[in-house]
Amino acid sequence: xxxxxxxxxxxxxxxxxxxxxxxxxxxxxxxxxxxxxxxxxxxxxxxxxxxxxxxxxxxxxxxxxxxxxxxxxxxxxxxxxxxxxxxxxxxxxxxxxxxxxxxxxxxxxxxxxxxxxxxxxxxxxxxxxxxxxxxxxxxxxxxxx
Amino acid sequence: xxxxxxxxxxxxxxxxxxxxxxxxxxxxxxxxxxxxxxxxxxxxxxxxxxxxxxxxxxxxxxxxxxxxxxxxxxxxxxxxxxxxxxxxxxxxxxxxxxxxxxxxxxxxxxxxxxxxxxxxxxxxxxxxxxxxxxxxxxxxxxxxx
DNA sequence: ATAGCTGCAAAGTCTTTGCATGTGT
DNA sequence: ACACATGCAAAGACTTTGCAGCTAT
Numbered sequence: 001x002x003x004x005x006x007x008x009x010x011x012x013x014x015x016x017x018x019x020x021x022x023x024x025x026x027x028x029x030x031x032x033x034x035x036x037x038x039x040x041x042x043x044x045x046x047x048x049x050x051x052x053x054x055x056x057x058x059x060x061x062x063x064x065x066x067x068x069x070x071x072x073x074x075x076x077x078x079x080x081x082x083x084x085x086x087x088x089x090x091x092x093x094x095x096x097x098x099x100x101x102x103x104x105x106x107x108x109x110x111x112x113x114x115x116x117x118x119x120x121x122x123x124x125x126x127x128x129x130x131x132x133x134x135x136x137x138x139x140x141x142x143x144x145x
Numbered sequence: 146x147x148x149x150x151x152x153x154x155x156x157x158x159x160x161x162x163x164x165x166x167x168x169x170x171x172x173x174x175x176x177x178x179x180x181x182x183x184x185x186x187x188x189x190x191x192x193x194x195x196x197x198x199x200x201x202x203x204x205x206x207x208x209x210x211x212x213x214x215x216x217x218x219x220x221x222x223x224x225x226x227x228x229x230x231x232x233x234x235x236x237x238x239x240x241x242x243x244x245x246x247x248x249x250x251x252x253x254x255x256x257x258x259x260x261x262x263x264x265x266x267x268x269x270x271x272x273x274x275x276x277x278x279x280x281x282x283x284x285x286x287x288x289x290x
Numbered sequence: 291a292t293a294g295c296t297g298c299a300a301a302g303t304c305t306t307t308g309c310a311t312g313t314g315t
Numbered sequence: 316a317c318a319c320a321t322g323c324a325a326a327g328a329c330t331t332t333g334c335a336g337c338t339a340t
Contacts, residue, residue, distance in 0.1 A: 018339050020295060039330080054297050059330060061295095077222070077304085077329060163314050165320060184305080199322050204305060206320095222304060222330090 008083075011070055022046065022053045026061045027083070030071060036080040153215055153228075160213060167191065167198045171206045172228070175216060181225040 008027045009019055017023075029045045030037070037045075043058045062081050065071035074080040153172045154164055162168075174190045175182070182190075188203045207226050210216035219225040 016294095018294060020339070022296070052297070054299095056298075056331075057296060060332095063331090077220075079329085161319095163319060165314070167321070197322075199324095201306075201323080202321055205307095208306090224304085 021050055022057050023061050025049050030083040036082050038078045038080055156215055166195055167202050168206050170194050175228040181227050183223045183225055
């Protein structure tokens with residue numbers, strides 16, 4: 001954890017970006033979770049430590065981390081962010097909204113297009129096993145966060 | 146084409162949905178393109194034939210087609226829609242926004258989760274070959290539509 | 291000192307909805 | 316007839332941005 005944070009921090013420094021309080025906490029929150037939090041969830045967590053941080057700042061920093069390659073974004077309304085850059089994919093259920101990590105590699109020929117430093121910015125969409133086996137038209141309770 | 150439309154129309158009828166002018170044209174436009182149009186693009190095309198159709202109606206019908214399983218949606222701001230339900234995947238470039246079709250199957254174990262009638266509602270995100278080879282930070286001209 | 295950040299709030303962008311009016315069946 | 320659809324415009328949800336005041340370096 002310490003190492004991870006150091007990495008993130010030095011990565012920022014190396015690019016001439018400042019290590020402000022809000023930014024540091026945002027990075028820590030993002031790296032400290034296995035979930036794929038929304039900006040709002042990150043905001044809530046950050047506020048537990050720095051109560052005056054605004055949602056705007058959270059968005060700005062999240063986008064900055066993505067732009068710098070330090071985090072991945074899962075597009076969509078309620079975009080989710082992920083600091084786990086080890087190559088993996090996300091499966092997003094279009095019905096209940098849950099997100100599952102998928103570790104395996106993709107089959108060629110797409111794998112080639114996904115390798116490299118942006119490899120983690122990937123996603124798969126469909127319906128999760130739970131929703132597929134459920135008959136109702138309504139989605140099951142939406143998973144947090 | 147005739148068959149395809151008939152299929153779509155009877156599928157709607159079978160569910161007790163009406164075949165109104167706007168709805169018919171929206172379905173035709175969607176089935177008549179290989180691109181992955183946004184709601185706005187569909188709206189423009191529909192208006193060439195029925196000039197009074199509103200964007201709201203286009204959205205309503207697009208969502209209805211997705212809900213009925215007659216079209217797939219690629220989530221995100223500027224959501225894109227696709228009436229090609231043959232199993233395939235979409236690769237979306239996070240920088241320039243282009244979308245490429247990918248025909249191959251996915252590697253296990255995710256493939257299992259994607260098979261079946263919702264198999265087409267899938268997507269891959271990353272950076273397209275063009276953007277990956279380009280050095281600039283700005284995205285190349287956004288591809289139409 | 292000073293370029294970069296931040297909080298705040300206002301403005302955007304894309305999408306959904308309410309309501310009165312139309313229209314397939 | 317009458318339930319379902321539509322057009323219009325207003326409301327929403329989420330995200331971005333302008334600006335004046337802070338703050339790492």
